[in-house]
Amino acid sequence: MVTTFQDLFNHAELGFDPDKLRAKYREERDKRLRADGNEQYQEVVGDFSRYVDDPYVEPGYTRAPVSDEIDVAVIGGGFGGLLAAARLREAGLESIRVIEKGGDFGGTWYWNRYPGAMCDIESYIYLPLLEEMKYVPTEKYAHAPEILAYSRRIGEHYRLYDKALLQTEVTSMAWDEASRRWILGTDRGDRIAARFVAMSNGPLNRPKLPGIPGIKSFAGTPSTRAAGTTPTRVEVPTGIFPSFTTSASASSGRERPPSSASRISARPRSICTSSSARRPRSTCATIARPIRNGRASFRKAGSSGAWKTSTFS
């Protein structure tokens, strides 16, 4: 009879010693852990800022700044933003703007287009809204182009291109107590007042460069896993993994007159969403840095300014 947990792992029966194996894994892991953590990376600023440029849009796009008031501003057009906006549409909301710095929807799958890119979670689980969209992925692990096309399909299906501000980066967000609205500023001079903000700006939307010696003076063409560069360009400092990507439509801030329909509750609340099927839902990152890294989240502050988060499904 098994009496202790240890008995379950009878070494003789197992044919190996789990403790030794565990120690070996720990040892190997420790070899890879670095004390400098995130500090090991080169920030994509200054000379490296080109890595955050969007290679999938025609340069030179301009438009007049937008100034309006809406019910919900959705920051980010990846799965998180698409899902949040789609659910809001289903709930009857019309006055929504998705604001996305890339040239189209898709998020991760917009930016990452390296050859062979595909999801590593089964498409049937990973892709959101499959039943609603009546869509069956063509592969168990869909390739990136299909996921990107599917993202656009969601955008069309839920009319999320209406009022979307593409090629537009949210650069500021402040709660205005007087009007009880979030005031969002963008790199295109927009001023959007929103009752609610769904932050879906993604956890991995910014590349990290390795802080290897010589990266600043390297004169060749770095190979990135984005922008369709191929792994055959081996002249490169290895490990540069900016990730990015398309825009067929190069759609740009398609607009529609703001709708007066407003069925959303005025009650302040915040909801944190995560679009990733496999990654654990986490609490929302605060936007201490101008909205850059973080998980999809709904934000609505009360007067205290303290964030409340809860899952959204």
Ligand SMILES: Cc1cc2nc3c(=O)[nH]c(=O)nc-3n(C[C@H](O)[C@H](O)[C@H](O)COP(=O)(O)OP(=O)(O)OC[C@H]3O[C@@H](n4cnc5c(N)ncnc54)[C@H](O)[C@@H]3O)c2cc1C
């Ligand atoms: C190469 C790659 C492969 C992956 N494969 C898988 C997988 O197989 N399975 C899995 O579960 N997960 C995978 N992931 C994780 C993936 O990031 C998530 O599954 C999911 O796509 C994230 O969606 P998101 O909407 O939260 O964020 P994102 O897809 O990153 O979308 C966020 C969007 O917000 C925009 N944005 C950010 N800041 C601003 C701003 N200030 N203003 C306007 N727009 C802004 C960004 O441009 C981006 O388009 C992968 C990630 C990468 C990089």
